[in-house]
Amino acid sequence: MKGKLEPSERQKLIEEGKNLKEGLVTLEEDLVKLTDELQQEAQCIPNMTHPDVPVGGEDCSIIRKTVGNPSVFNFPVKDHFQLGKALDIFDFDAAAEVSGSKFYYLKNEAVMLEMGLINWTLSEVIKRGFTPLTTPEIVRSSVVEKCGFQPRGANTQVYSIEGTDQCLIGTAEIPVGGIHMDSILSESLLPLKYAAFSHCFRTEAGAAGTATRGLYRVHQFSKLEMFIFCQPEESDSYHEELIRIEEDLYSSLGLHFKTVDMATEDLGAPAYRKFDVEAWMPGLGRYGEISSASNCTDYQSRRLGIRYRPSQPSSTNTKKGKGPTRFVHTLNATACAIPRMIICLLENYQQEDGSVIIPEPLRPFMGGLERISPKCS
Amino acid sequence: MQTVKLAAIPAAFSSSCFMFRPVTKTLGLISRRNHSQKPPFRLLARAFSAPALQTIDTTDNKGGVAVKPQWKAAIDFKWIRDNKEAVSANIRNRNSNANLELVLELYEKMLNVQKEVDRLREERNAVANKMKGKLEPSERQKLIEEGKNLKEGLVTLEEDLVKLTDELQQEAQCIPNMTHPDVPVGGEDCSIIRKTVGNPSVFNFPVKDHFQLGKALDIFDFDAAAEVSGSKFYYLKNEAVMLEMGLINWTLSEVIKRGFTPLTTPEIVRSSVVEKCGFQPRGANTQVYSIEGTDQCLIGTAEIPVGGIHMDSILSESLLPLKYAAFSHCFRTEAGAAGTATRGLYRVHQFSKLEMFIFCQPEESDSYHEELIRIEEDLYSSLGLHFKTVDMATEDLGAPAYRKFDVEAWMPGLGRYGEISSASNCTDYQSRRLGIRYRPSQPSSTNTKKGKGPTRFVHTLNATACAIPRMIICLLENYQQEDGSVIIPEPLRPFMGGLERISPKCS
Numbered sequence: 068m069k070g071k072l073e074p075s076e077r078q079k080l081i082e083e084g085k086n087l088k089e090g091l092v093t094l095e096e097d098l099v100k101l102t103d104e105l106q107q108e109a110q111c112i113p114n115m116t117h118p119d120v121p122v123g124g125e126d127c128s129i130i131r132k133t134v135g136n137p138s139v140f141n142f143p144v145k146d147h148f149q150l151g152k153a154l155d156i157f158d159f160d161a162a163a164e165v166s167g168s169k170f171y172y173l174k175n176e177a178v179m180l181e182m183g184l185i186n187w188t189l190s191e192v193i194k195r196g197f198t199p200l201t202t203p204e205i206v207r208s209s210v211v212e213k214c215g216f217q218p219r220g221a222n223t224q225v226y227s228i229e230g231t232d233q234c235l236i237g238t239a240e241i242p243v244g245g246i247h248m249d250s251i252l253s254e255s256l257l258p259l260k261y262a263a264f265s266h267c268f269r270t271e272a273g274a275a276g277t278a279t280r281g282l283y284r285v286h287q288f289s290k291l292e293m294f295i296f297c298q299p300e301e302s303d304s305y306h307e308e309l310i311r312i313e314e315d316l317y318s319s320l321g322l323h324f325k326t327v328d329m330a331t332e333d334l335g336a337p338a339y340r341k342f343d344v345e346a347w348m349p350g351l352g353r354y355g356e357i358s359s360a361s362n363c364t365d366y367q368s369r370r371l372g373i374r375y376r377p378s379q380p381s382s383t384n385t386k387k388g389k390g391p392t393r394f395v396h397t398l399n400a401t402a403c404a405i406p407r408m409i410i411c412l413l414e415n416y417q418q419e420d421g422s423v424i425i426p427e428p429l430r431p432f433m434g435g436l437e438r439i440s441p442k443c444s
Numbered sequence: 445m446q447t448v449k450l451a452a453i454p455a456a457f458s459s460s461c462f463m464f465r466p467v468t469k470t471l472g473l474i475s476r477r478n479h480s481q482k483p484p485f486r487l488l489a490r491a492f493s494a495p496a497l498q499t500i501d502t503t504d505n506k507g508g509v510a511v512k513p514q515w516k517a518a519i520d521f522k523w524i525r526d527n528k529e530a531v532s533a534n535i536r537n538r539n540s541n542a543n544l545e546l547v548l549e550l551y552e553k554m555l556n557v558q559k560e561v562d563r564l565r566e567e568r569n570a571v572a573n574k575m576k577g578k579l580e581p582s583e584r585q586k587l588i589e590e591g592k593n594l595k596e597g598l599v600t601l602e603e604d605l606v607k608l609t610d611e612l613q614q615e616a617q618c619i620p621n622m623t624h625p626d627v628p629v630g631g632e633d634c635s636i637i638r639k640t641v642g643n644p645s646v647f648n649f650p651v652k653d654h655f656q657l658g659k660a661l662d663i664f665d666f667d668a669a670a671e672v673s674g675s676k677f678y679y680l681k682n683e684a685v686m687l688e689m690g691l692i693n694w695t696l697s698e699v700i701k702r703g704f705t706p707l708t709t710p711e712i713v714r715s716s717v718v719e720k721c722g723f724q725p726r727g728a729n730t731q732v733y734s735i736e737g738t739d740q741c742l743i744g745t746a747e748i749p750v751g752g753i754h755m756d757s758i759l760s761e762s763l764l765p766l767k768y769a770a771f772s773h774c775f776r777t778e779a780g781a782a783g784t785a786t787r788g789l790y791r792v793h794q795f796s797k798l799e800m801f802i803f804c805q806p807e808e809s810d811s812y813h814e815e816l817i818r819i820e821e822d823l824y825s826s827l828g829l830h831f832k833t834v835d836m837a838t839e840d841l842g843a844p845a846y847r848k849f850d851v852e853a854w855m856p857g858l859g860r861y862g863e864i865s866s867a868s869n870c871t872d873y874q875s876r877r878l879g880i881r882y883r884p885s886q887p888s889s890t891n892t893k894k895g896k897g898p899t900r901f902v903h904t905l906n907a908t909a910c911a912i913p914r915m916i917i918c919l920l921e922n923y924q925q926e927d928g929s930v931i932i933p934e935p936l937r938p939f940m941g942g943l944e945r946i947s948p949k950c951s
Contacts, residue, residue, distance in 0.1 A: 158753070165717050165752035166710040166740070172753065178706035178771070182693060189689070190941065199685035203673040204773065204794060205733075210672050226712075228742075229734040233673070245672035246665070246679065264685070266711065266773050287711060434697065 135323030146350030148281035197262035202242035215337035282406035302396035360400035642830035653857030655788035722844035789913035809903035857921035867907035
């Protein structure tokens with residue numbers, strides 16, 4: 068219509084243009100709807116799975132490694148709840164009044180134990196090149212979703228804050244993943260390795276019936292979490308590194324445990340592969356999960372929008388640093404989850420008189436404390 | 445428990461990570477000189493103290509129907525009536541909205557209705573007794589009628605009594621705590637400086653504020669936190685994490701030495717517990733975050749879960765005083781502070797804090813208040829801070845506080861004093877709401893009923909041992925060096941693996 072036209076020609080074109088425009092508007096609306104629906108459905112597709120992961124339910128999980136043996140006691144063992152009561156280091160009853168069930172106060176030496184565990188673990192992972200971090204514990208719910216959690220599902224594990232779009236974190240994985248949201252990192256920065264300390268909050272909805280008293284399943288706890296952003300080709304080897312660090316930490320504390328390669332039905336949607344460490348808890352008479360190490364490949368980074376720019380060999384591209392970006396891979400692994408560690412230490416190191424020995428590596432971080440003794444009543 | 449000396453982190457770990465240059469021994473503390481100071485940074489001093497209890501919003505109360513209370517403070521109405529001049533003056537001095545006239549009126553009404561109720565009950569009992577004997581049918585019928593009338597009258601009166609009692613309770617709970625006679629009367633300009641320690645540091649180079657310092661040292665991230673969580677959130681990184689750990693571990697060891705029992709607490713609590721401590725979880729501009737779909741809230745201070753530990757209990761006298769040092773994260777909405785353009789750590793939604801809390805006998809609370817402020821002053825002196833301790837004036841006391849001392853430390857980068865701690869004596873305000881009593885021990889000769897003397901309410905006190913973000917501001921700004929590095933004060937070094945200095949990172 069830009070050229071010179073006869074009025075009737077012009078009129079015909081105007082008509083044509085109008086029809087095309089209306090058709091377009093309708094189609095574009097359809098396109099948006101389709102795209103949204105496609106997006107919604109496709110986002111439900113779980114991450115792909117490492118070829119070595121066993122297929123099936125929890126009974127199909129494979130033990131990769133076993134360290135140590137169950138401790139032998141020549142007296143009746145107590146569980147951590149009983150031990151803690153006599154040592155006057157917990158209070159669950161007052162917490163039930165003040166807050167509700169599955170809450171607790173730590174007292175006396177349990178506080179020193181928490182501090183000691185955090186300080187020791189932090190020093191150990193810093194030695195291994197992790198950057199220490201503390202994080203917000205209130206985050207936007209969109210960030211929770213981008214990490215692969217469902218803040219508003221039925222039986223959600225996530226607490227929401229009234230009157231806001233914010234939630235409490237269930238793990239520092241969320242605020243750490245979010246640090247580099249919507250960013251393009253330069254390749255030279257990778258790998259980024261963080262050790263993040265935070266309190267974690269979980270509703271434990273759907274776990275109401277599980278009659279485990281004490282610290283095994285609680286609504287609030289302290290945790291030190293390792294998180295790695297890396298290049299795709301390296302994530303498998305960083306996964307191995309993370310599980311090795313965990314195994315070193317727990318061996319140093321003298322725990323007996325098995326590392327399990329979790330079967331397909333037990334992986335969360337984000338995890339390409341997941342190793343859990345299950346430690347022997349003699350008072351409970353079973354193994355209990357004390358940590359989890361997941362390789363999420365690009366599942367989280369595609370949602371959080373975290374890319375990196377591979378460095379260009381100088382000869383191939385004149386446009387400096389403008390090569391295509393790729394999504395990073397992300398991994399996360401528990402360095403220390405305080406309540407489960409307290410269970411392990413109390414139950415494994417209990418003595419006949421009800422006292423508990425502190426493992427050597429922790430003592431310098433607890434002012435030299437060697438033993439927690441029952442209080443004279 | 446045995447006194448634990450906390451040497452948190454051995455020297456071995458520090459060398460590998462931070463690539464700090466070897467410390468020169470000549471650093472010394474910056475020399476001091478007098479310096480005209482800007483007025484103290486008072487904005488929202490209440491952030492660290494119990495906020496004034498706003499009047500409960502009795503919106504549709506024209507019919508006098510009070511909201512059924514979830515819990516009741518054990519208020520001594522008779523004492524209020526017998527001391528109404530003092531109570532009235534106190535309300536005025538504190539600029540409180542409490543309506544004493546209404547309370548007294550409701551109390552009188554309630555007493556009268558109670559008397560009527562008692563009288564009617566007596567009459568009804570008399571009628572019931574009369575009906576036990578042998579009676580003429582007509583006599584019996586008359587008594588039955590009488591009994592029925594009395595019963596109906598009673599039901600109505602008893603309903604009135606309940607309504608009156610609820611309304612009385614609601615109004616009376618607005619009355620703030622009494623005030624220590626030495627507390628200055630008036631607004632913030634009337635507060636009195638009790639003590640000054642040290643002098644403002646002198647710098648022979650332009651000082652930076654903590655925000656600037658932190659950026660260059662790569663120890664904070666506010667930008668990422670704004671994306672992930674919102675404004676007034678932050679990540680601590682690298683040496684700031686060690687600083688937080690070091691401060692907590694050192695402070696904890698210091699207060700344990702002074703007889704405090706260490707504690708970590710739930711950070712989610714029932715909203716009724718928040719109210720009983722004197723806070724308003726659901727008021728407009730509330731400082732309190734609520735959890736969706738529950739009656740639970742996030743704590744703004746460990747004072748709340750610690751006060752709650754002994755809720756609805758009778759403690760034996762021999763247990764007192766109970767002294768706790770509670771570590772927790774704290775969450776505050778800072779609603780109403782949106783405009784205050786202070787960047788950085790000064791006002792944030794989430795922070796770590798170690799709080800001291802004492803339950804004691806009434807006669808001892810004044811002296812424990814002195815002990816708490818002395819501990820705070822010792823701690824902050826040890827870290828080499830310059831500060832003043834302020835006896836807060838009546839208009840700046842929260843409703844629970846009988847007396848409140850704030851410590852305001854010099855923050856050279858901000859160019860003013862900022863509140864780093866608060867120590868309050870709440871006498872029996874919280875304990876009457878939380879239901880915490882003790883049984884005074886009986887001298888063996890006076891009472892045959894062993895241990896059954898009357899109970900009394902305990903007194904409660906709370907004081908900040910260490911509020912991490914404000915302490916970080918003080919340390920960064922006071923110990924900054926010309927090259928942007930920051931010296932770590934001596935007492936903290938053993939708790940930070942021997943770290944002596946935080947240095948700017950090579951970019």
